[in-house]
């Protein structure tokens with residue numbers, strides 16, 4: 001890999017998001033990724049605006065999770081550049097990548113709680129790993145976080161004793177433990193009933209407001225559930241950005257593909 | 273047609289090489305992390321306890337009966353030409369050199385190696401390993417190192433236990449069951465089994481422990497595709513580790529001679 005790093009006045013790193021007018025906190029430029037012969041990303045150009053809630057939608061299997069994993073270096077792209085602030089990821093070694101990861105919180109599609117640990121230890125994990133907090137401070141922090149996600153008093157439960165929605169909320173609490181700059185949600189509402197899903201939306205918004213400067217990215221195929229909380233929406237299709245804009249832009253779009261996706265209809269350019 | 277055959281041959285050759293590469297990467301990753309902070313002493317001890325305690329009952333049981341049955345059979349054979357006094361020594365040498373380390377290795381691979389592969393494999397498919405990475409914790413340091421090091425420390429210890437219990441089993445059969453005198457049993461045992469036999473067996477235990485830890489960790493770490501994948505990783509960790517142990521045993525014997 002070539003030794004490229006973004007100079008401070010690099011145009012990409014300073015890119016402004018055309019939808020919100022905010023500076024780009026995360027910028028993908030012509031990113032390609034294939035697994036074997038199977039091309040998932042085919043030249044993705046994407047700007048995530050700082051301090052806003054961005055929603056990435058797309059059909060199951062279009063590479064939304066793959067897109068997200070790139071930004072933390074969990075996957076390496078075959079070609080292209082990814083900037084997080086002024087740091088260019090594709091030229092980084094593991095050690096520096098770990099520093100970048102430390103600025104992210106991520107809520108996994110299936111929560112990915114450590115099933116050998118109870119809720120308290122799960123949330124404390126990043127604190128124990130990266131800070132020298134005392135037990136008392138950790139306890140206070142966990143109480144705070146569990147209060148924020150509405151799960152006070154569940155400290156000693158094991159992940160196997162929690163419902164899917166509770167797991168996701170514990171996952172959120174764990175992601176917030178280190179006060180991240182970026183918060184990524186992979187399918188936060190998928191698999192939840194409509195009421196829990198609305199509660200999760202509200203939680204995302206409350207969390208976003210409670211942490212000033214936080215940049216949130218939500219990945220979802222449950223478009224109606226997340227539409228109204230988005231500042232910016234991006235639709236992925238066939239490995240590239242198909243369209244981007246405000247939620248209103250999508251709602252009023254005349255594009256057949258977008259209409260079909262929003263309506264969840266079987267009739268249209270997308271086949272099953 | 274020809275391209276298909278070439279492809280097939282290519283895969284036949286490249287498959288094992290890729291596997292080998294992964295194994296070496298895990299082994300190297302685990303070992304090179306030994307002196308990298310955090311040291312994970314607590315996790316290493318936890319894993320030693322897990323591997324050791326979990327395998328102990330079967331090691332004791334297998335050790336005792338291996339020694340016992342071996343003594344029983346050789347006592348019968350040796351008594352045909354009045355050489356009963358050679359039983360203790362024969363059993364002792366066979367146990368410490370070959371049976372102890374090999375059977376211990378196979379049993380630990382089946383008992384603890386499979387559990388390690390299953391645990392790491394299910395962490396892989398449920399994104400827990402991604403979560404470790406995402407929280408800026410190196411999974412090699414956190415997951416692989418403690419298990420590899422623990423397997424390397426515990427397997428030789430279990431080998432020693434197997435040897436001792438096996439000799440006790442032989443003693444029980446010869447002295448208690450078949451009425452051989454204690455000195456007759458002991459004299460050849462102490463005469464024939466020297467420290468090199470015992471140490472050689474322990475060294476084998478170290479190698480087998482390394483094989484078990486490496487194979488279990490890499491099979492688990494590179495698990496793909498849901499519960500089915502975890503099952504496959506578990507099974508093949510036992511098969512691969514067993515085959516490697518038996519093969520390595522031969523080559524170690526060859527080198528040590």
Ligand SMILES: Nc1ncnc2c1ncn2[C@@H]1O[C@H](COP(=O)(O)OP(=O)(O)OP(=O)(O)O)[C@@H](O)[C@H]1O
Pocket residue numbers: 035040058059060061062063064065066067109187221
């Ligand atoms: N590690 C991997 N190895 C091989 N193929 C992969 C890997 N990760 C993802 N893929 C493939 O890449 C494609 C995109 O996967 P991805 O998980 O990003 O989909 P997604 O858009 O998140 O879908 P969903 O909405 O169902 O979560 C899928 O076809 C998947 O099979």
Ligand SMILES: [Mg+2]
Pocket residue numbers: 064065066109186187
């Ligand atoms: Mg996904």
